[in-house]
Amino acid sequence: MKCRETILYLSQYQDGELDRRLREEVNAHLGECQRCRQELRLLEIAANGIKTLPEVDPQQNFTAQVMAKVKHTQGEKTRWFALPSLVYSFVFIIFCLLGLMLNPNLKPQIQEPVKASTLSGSATISDYSALLAESQQLNLIEIQDRTIEMVYNGEYE
Amino acid sequence: MTEKDNVFSDDDVVRSVREGNTRNFEILVDRYKKKIINFIHKMIFDYDEAQSLAQDVFLKVYESIKKYKSQDNFQAFIFTIAKNKTLNYIKKQKRVLLFSGFLSRDAENRHFQAEETQYAVMEKHQQEEMLTAALKNLNENQRIALIMKVYLDFSYKKIEEITGWSVPKIETLISRGKSNLKRQVLSMENSQENLQERGKKNVLEVRVI
Numbered sequence: 465m466k467c468r469e470t471i472l473y474l475s476q477y478q479d480g481e482l483d484r485r486l487r488e489e490v491n492a493h494l495g496e497c498q499r500c501r502q503e504l505r506l507l508e509i510a511a512n513g514i515k516t517l518p519e520v521d522p523q524q525n526f527t528a529q530v531m532a533k534v535k536h537t538q539g540e541k542t543r544w545f546a547l548p549s550l551v552y553s554f555v556f557i558i559f560c561l562l563g564l565m566l567n568p569n570l571k572p573q574i575q576e577p578v579k580a581s582t583l584s585g586s587a588t589i590s591d592y593s594a595l596l597a598e599s600q601q602l603n604l605i606e607i608q609d610r611t612i613e614m615v616y617n618g619e620y621e
Numbered sequence: 622m623t624e625k626d627n628v629f630s631d632d633d634v635v636r637s638v639r640e641g642n643t644r645n646f647e648i649l650v651d652r653y654k655k656k657i658i659n660f661i662h663k664m665i666f667d668y669d670e671a672q673s674l675a676q677d678v679f680l681k682v683y684e685s686i687k688k689y690k691s692q693d694n695f696q697a698f699i700f701t702i703a704k705n706k707t708l709n710y711i712k713k714q715k716r717v718l719l720f721s722g723f724l725s726r727d728a729e730n731r732h733f734q735a736e737e738t739q740y741a742v743m744e745k746h747q748q749e750e751m752l753t754a755a756l757k758n759l760n761e762n763q764r765i766a767l768i769m770k771v772y773l774d775f776s777y778k779k780i781e782e783i784t785g786w787s788v789p790k791i792e793t794l795i796s797r798g799k800s801n802l803k804r805q806v807l808s809m810e811n812s813q814e815n816l817q818e819r820g821k822k823n824v825l826e827v828r829v830i
Contacts, residue, residue, distance in 0.1 A: 475796035479770055481777050510803040513752040514771045520662050522654045523672050530650050530679045534643060537680065 465489045470500050478507055631695035638686055646686075649695075650679050656773065657703050663768050664707045664761070665714075666753060674710055678703045697782040700773075704765060704783060711761055755805035762786075763798035770795050 470493045476482045477490045494501050523529075629637075629648065637645045657678055662671035681702050689698050756764060765784065769775045775783070777791050786794070 472796075475799050476792055478799075479777070479795065481792070506803045506807070507799050510755075510806055511767070511771045511799050513802070513806065514663070514756065514767060517663065517749060517752060517756075517772075519655070519659050520668055520671065522658050522675070526654055526658075526672065526676070527647055527650045530654075530676050531644075531647055533676060533680050534646060534683050537684065538643065 465493045467493070467497060467500055470494070470497070471503060474500070474504050474507055478504065478511065632692065635686060635689055635695060638683075646679075646683055649682070649699075653696075653699055654679075657699065660700070660703055660768060660773065661707050663756070663772060664764060665710060666757060670710070674706055675703075678706050681706065694779070694782060697779060700769075700775075700783045708761060708765075751806060751809045752802075755802050755809065758805055759798055759801055763794050763801065766791055766794035767798040767802070 470490055473482060473486060473490050477487060482490065494504065631649065631652070634645050634648050638649075654675065658671050658675045661674050661678075662668060665671060665674070678699070682699055685702070689695065756767075759767070766780060766786075769780045769783065770777070777788050777795075780786070780791050781788055784791070
């Protein structure tokens with residue numbers, strides 16, 4: 465193994481994350497190369513510095529504070545899901561009903577029935593065609609059927 | 622934490638908490654608080670914020686304890702939450718700085734501030750502060766990977782579990798992190814030596830005068 469390759473593996477070598485074969489190769493190179501040994505030593509100084517940084521201690525009442533927050537969360541959950549669930553359901557139903565009542569598109573529309581008289585008497589074929597088209601537009605199947613029946617029966621001049 | 626508490630595994634305690642024994646969550650807090658606080662502290666370098674963030678971490682752990690799958694690694698579970706909370710905090714801090722106009726207003730001063738900090742560090746002759754300063758200059762991901770590997774002694778595999786990064790990415794982050802740290806520490810040491818030499822020279826000049 466050459467220096468360039470060894471340097472690439474030095475960090476993993478230091479962390480003990482190299483497989484056996486590579487570790488042995490790096491080991492062998494380090495045995496004969498002072499420059500790489502020096503590089504490894506510098507990496508160790510830098511990395512070990514993190515270990516030497518002083519540790520901080522948790523505040524004395526840390527656990528108590530966390531547990532108080534946990535209990536508070538539990539209390540909130542109870543308030544949000546147990547007690548007002550009925551209230552929320554009630555409000556939801558009221559809103560739904562109001563929505564239904566106030567929506568203009570959902571108001572029942574009364575269709576004017578087509579008078580039978582318009583389909584009889586001295587109506588011409590064009591009148592019937594017009595009525596048929598109109599009835600198709602209105603999707604009034606009943607009237608369509610009636611019109612077709614009248615055309616069939618020859619009830620036009 | 623009593624000795625009896627140590628008998629139970631993390632998974633035992635989690636099971637008990639899920640069954641409604643909320644008080645047992647205390648065992649997990651006591652077991653992990655020091656590691657979590659120190660991990661966060663080494664990321665953000667603010668003692669009070671580290672305490673506050675660590676409390677949030679435990680609260681989040683409690684809230685999402687149902688999502689934790691038994692026989693998973695609880696340590697990985699809690700450190701994943703700690704890592705996410707810490708990164709969110711750092712992002713938020715950066716945004717606050719950006720919006721407060723700090724960067725634009727003080728952009729010019731920053732160089733001098735950095736230099737001042739460097740000199741202050743050198744004056745104190747404290748390797749500890751030099752390392753902290755060097756660590757601060759690493760990017761967040763390099764810092765996370767390095768702290769997890771060097772301080773918490775996690776394997777690359779465990780770091781992968783916690784962060785979701787691939788092992789090759791972790792290798793690169795750690796390797797680059799160490800190199801950057803080494804370079805910065807060396808340059809700080811050189812500056813320190815220069816300063817000391819300059820100091821000696823000044824003393825000599827004063828004596829000559």
